[in-house]
Amino acid sequence: MTDAMGIFDIMLALVLPWLGWRLLASPNLFRAVVLFISLGLLMSLAWVRLHAPDVALAEAAIGAGLTGALFLSALRRLERLRDSERRLDYAEKREEEQNLPPEKRRKSKPVAYVLALFLLSVFLLLLGGALLKTPVAPGRLGPAVAGQMGQSGVQSRVTAVLLNFRGYDTLLEVMVLFLAALGVWSLTRVRQTPQEKVPGPVLATLVRLLVPLMITVAGYLVWIGSSRAGGAFQGGAVLAAAGVLLLLANVTVVRQIPSTLLRWALVLGPLLFLLSAVACMSIGGNLLEYPRQSAGSWILLIESATAVSIGVTLAALYAGGRPHEPAAREAIVDKSADTKVKNGEGA
Amino acid sequence: MAFLHNLGTICILIGIPFFVSGTIGLLRFPDIYTRLHALTKADNVGLGFVVLGLALQAEQWNTVARLLLIWLLVLVASSASCHLVARAALRKKIQPWSRS
Known part of the structure; x- marks a missing residue:
């Protein structure tokens, strides 16, 4: 075997x-x-x-x-x-x-090749030198983590490292995702699929069958993350996949979600993470130093909120732009009205 | 227990040729429709046998339930995506292959 x-x-x-x-x-x-x-x-x-x-x-x-x-x-x-x-x-x-x-035809330039080769070898030399200079860590980190598991509040070592021992890194990662969504939203509006483009019966049934299941699985992954493989990122990814499926099928409900709700869902995770990080300081610990007895609940709360936000963020990235405001939506339907309003403002 | 284990191994061994033939079909068949046919038909039955074999070897009931769930999900996903790919191909006016 x-x-x-x-x-x-x-x-x-x-x-x-x-x-x-x-x-x-x-x-x-x-x-x-x-x-x-x-x-x-x-x-x-x-x-x-x-x-x-x-x-x-x-x-x-x-x-x-x-x-x-x-x-x-x-x-x-x-x-x-x-x-x-x-x-x-x-x-x-x-x-x-x-x-x-x-x-x-374009001639290949030998000078360019030599220069590229030279730069590559310099880079490799520097990288190798940096590797050799790095002091070897005095002990392996695995046993150190295992020794501290009792105060992490969870049973899974990965979750303990991600949300407790190195919670700061995860906080920054969540922020990076949030920034990515902000970047996409500030660049463009989402491209609207015409309303009459309905999914075929197979896709519609598939969505009806899979989306509830996917939401359940996402919840399961977040919950199981405290003791086994799983967690906010995995759960959030499954949520996002459900979102992508809904977007692909052009389900009416998705288009009718108010953009205020989307914005709050996007902010929920990063905000709650940040607030709990600061709250730990006000209680008397360091940044992200949860109180020992309730560390598990803190982690579960943060993970649930970030999972929702990660799901919405990734689905928003797929949608590829900020949602239309209700007013703007009507304007698209009735373009003549829009121009009339503009003319009125001009006068 | 050993009998069930061996029966499971036999089931898995039966399942593997379906995957192999599905892959050969994907590589060798002439157009998108026949390739889809080879993939979904072969993989579904092949996966069925592999899941059956693993279920016979499983030590707990909840493992069996999970395996069945995986099989059902793959069945639904693969047949639905096969349909969607074929429909998209038809809409693009890709002609089905014929011998003549």
Whole structure:
């Protein structure tokens, strides 16, 4: 049995870099995205083999699933652009170049290659030097974490590190996601699918069947995170997947969610995390030093709130813009009214 | 217990060729519709056998329940996505392959 697993591990170790190379070298963007998704799925298998189920779950849900969906939606937008701007199609350009007569083709410059090689070796030397200079940690961190588990408030070591011992890092990660959503929202409005575009019966049934199940699974993942693999990021990713499914099916309810509610859902996690971090200080501890007896409840509260926010944030990233205000929505329906209002203001 | 375990192993071994043939079909069949057919048909039955085999080897009832749930979810997801891909292909006016 161990031999078979060894062969499997070796195959995995060989296939992963090969897939990575294929996806980077692929001139066809759609193929690259498909390869990226398969890379993510195989990567999560590798994490399972490394006995890191938490990372495997996150990789499969966020790395392969949601990032893949984000890439696909970005690709669809690119294709709309492509009719006017053909510059993006690298493969086509290369083909054109190959059809040119030899004297017109772009010459490769040896100086550029030498310079690139030089810079690369300097970088590698610096990196290697930094690695060699780094002092070896006096002990392994695993036993240190195991020794402190009693005061973490949870049974899962991963959750203890993420939400308690190194809670500061997680707080910053949650903020980064929040900033990403803010960035997307400030750039553009969400593109509205016409209301009459209803999903087919199969997709509609699938959504009706899967979305409640996905919400249950998300709750389960957050809850189980205190003792086993799971947690806010995994639960949030599943929530986001439910959101993506709803967006894809163009369900009416999603479009009718008031944008105020969306904004609060987006802020809920980061805000609660930040407030509890500061509250710990006012109680008498350091930043994010939860009171010992109730640490478990603090962590569960923070995780539940961040899971909701992570789910909404990732789904909002997929939607790709800020929601329309109710007033603006009506304006789209009745464009003439909109111009009338503007004219009135002008006068 | 050993009997059930061996029966489970046999089931898993029966399931694997379905996956292999599904993969060969994906690589060798001429167009998108036949490839979808090969993938979903073969994977569903193959996964069914693998899940059955693992369920026979499981030590607890809740593991069996979880395996069945996984099988059902994969069935629903794969048949629905097969339908969606095929419909999208038809809408793009991709002609089904024919021998002539």
